[in-house]
Amino acid sequence: MYKALRSFSWPIVAGLLLATIVILRFPEWVGLPRQQVRLEEAQPSMSRLQGPVSYADAASKAAPAVVSLRSTKHSQKPHSLIQDDPLFKHYFNRNPPQGNEELSLGSAVIMSHEGYLLTNNHVTANADTIVVALQDGRQTVARLIGSDPDTDLAVLKIDLANLPAISLGHSEKIRIGDITLAIGNPFGVGQTVTMGIISATGRNQLGLNTYEDFIQTDAAINLGNSGGALIDANGNLIGINTAILSGGSQGIGFAIPIQLAVDVMQSIIAHGQVIRGWLGVEVERLTPELAASYNLPGEDGIVVSGVYPNGPAQRAGLQPGDILLKLGDEPAQDGRQSMNQVARKRPGDNIAIEVLRNGKPLTLTAIIGLRPPVEPAEPPTPESSKNGAS
Incomplete structure (x- = not known):
């Protein structure tokens, strides 16, 4: 009996395995739906063949229009920090600053054949002399046309013939x-x-x-x-x-x-300066805690924390504690975005301001003013932060 069962078991097992394979491969033969797993295959790409093996052309195209800056300013300090730096001593021991001078190193970009340069304001701020060194070996003294501490940009002018100029991207x-x-x-x-x-x-x-x-x-x-x-x-x-x-x-x-x-x-x-719109307010983010203190259901809007005396916002009737909901057609959700929105306006333009005051909606109209110039200052560190101000 055992031998008989043994002789029949192998064909039965083999048949079951074959039937399972057939059902899995062709489920529709037994009336079952076909299970499909669609995998996304990468299309043949020529990027490895088309991509550049060198960026020398890009570098050689732009490099002649990138210059080195060496600016100096008189200081009350007996020595500047960079004078005591071993790296400075190694590379600049042939032409060290004399007396109470501070040296600032930087770069700039020649933007036009007429000799206008763009650089950072913190490189040229309070400089008495700005020496420009071109890639072709020429050197000259630049004059400062103007600066914008708010974006940390400065414009210089040099007077040399046959100047290269960089091409602008997007x-x-x-x-x-x-x-x-x-x-x-x-x-x-x-x-x-x-x-x-x-x-x-x-x-x-x-x-x-x-x-x-x-x-x-x-x-x-x-x-x-x-x-x-x-x-x-x-x-x-x-x-x-x-x-x-x-x-x-x-x-x-x-x-x-x-x-x-x-x-x-x-x-x-x-x-001679950047023309920017200005409201004359200081704002801060509407935190959950502030929203709760104002009995607001959500956190949409920004809080007016201060109003400049006799500024456009004060003349329009804006008050500290108001919740800004909209500036013009755009919702006021971020202090910096709202500040940039106002800055893009021209002085004299009207702007509608929707606010929430004491739980009641209110619409005001302000006349955009000219943002007053800021006093030059040392560039803030990356760790510092500030609330938006429009």
């Missing part, structure tokens, strides 16, 4: 992951090109400038790169390098988008 079209190159004069060693990618766009609330809309990149940026060029893979200018975290290259550098920088430059050349 900073509003860049994408995270795009290749980018930084050109400048780090630590005064000479013109240097570093490569990275666009790490992020629209960075703000860093406490670096009043108006912030930074491009973030991991291209190495160090002391001396400030005011230099951030270019795309085709050698076109997309940003002005301006800041780093932790005092050295940590893969986190920031550049001012070229569209913003050009607007500032053109305004400085035309008017």
Whole structure:
């Protein structure tokens, strides 16, 4: 009996296995629905063949328009910090500052054949002399046309013949992951090109400038790169390098988008300053705690924490404690965004302001004023922060 069962068991097991395979492979044969798992396969790509093996063309296209700056200013201090730096002594012992002078190193970009340069305000602030060194070996003294501490930009002018000029890219079209190159004069060693990618766009609330809309990149940026060029893979200018975290290259550098920088430059050349709209208010974020204290159901809006005397906001009737809900047609949800919105207005324009006061909605109309100039100051550190002010 056992031998008989044994002789029949193998064909039965084999038949069951075969039937299982058939059902799994062709379930519709037995009336079962076919189970489909659709996997997305990558399409054949030529990117490895089409991508550049060198960025030398991009670098050589832009590099002649990137210059080194050496600015000096008189100081009450007996010695500047950079004079005592071993790196400074190594590279600059042939031409050290004389007497009570402070040296500032940086870079700049030649924007036009007429000799207009863009750099950072913190590189040239309070400088008595600004020496420009071109890639072709020429040197000259630049004069300051104007500066804008709110964006940390400055415009210089040099008078030399046959000047190169950089070609402008489109900073509003860049994408995270795009290749980018930084050109400048780090630590005064000479013109240097570093490569990275666009790490992020629209960075703000860093406490670096009043108006912030930074491009973030991991291209190495160090002391001396400030005011230099951030270019795309085709050698076109997309940003002005301006800041780093932790005092050295940590893969986190920031550049001012070229569209913003050009607007500032053109305004400085035309008017001697940047023309920005101004309301004259200080605001702070509506936190859950503040929303609860105002008996608000949500956290939409920003709180007016201060009003400048005789400013446009005060003349319109705005008061501390008001909750800003809308400025014009745009909701007021972030202090910096609202400040930038007002800054884009022209002085004399009208703007409707929707507020919540004592739990009741109220609509006011303000006449945009001209933002008063700010006093030059040392650039804030990345760790500092400030509330928005319009």
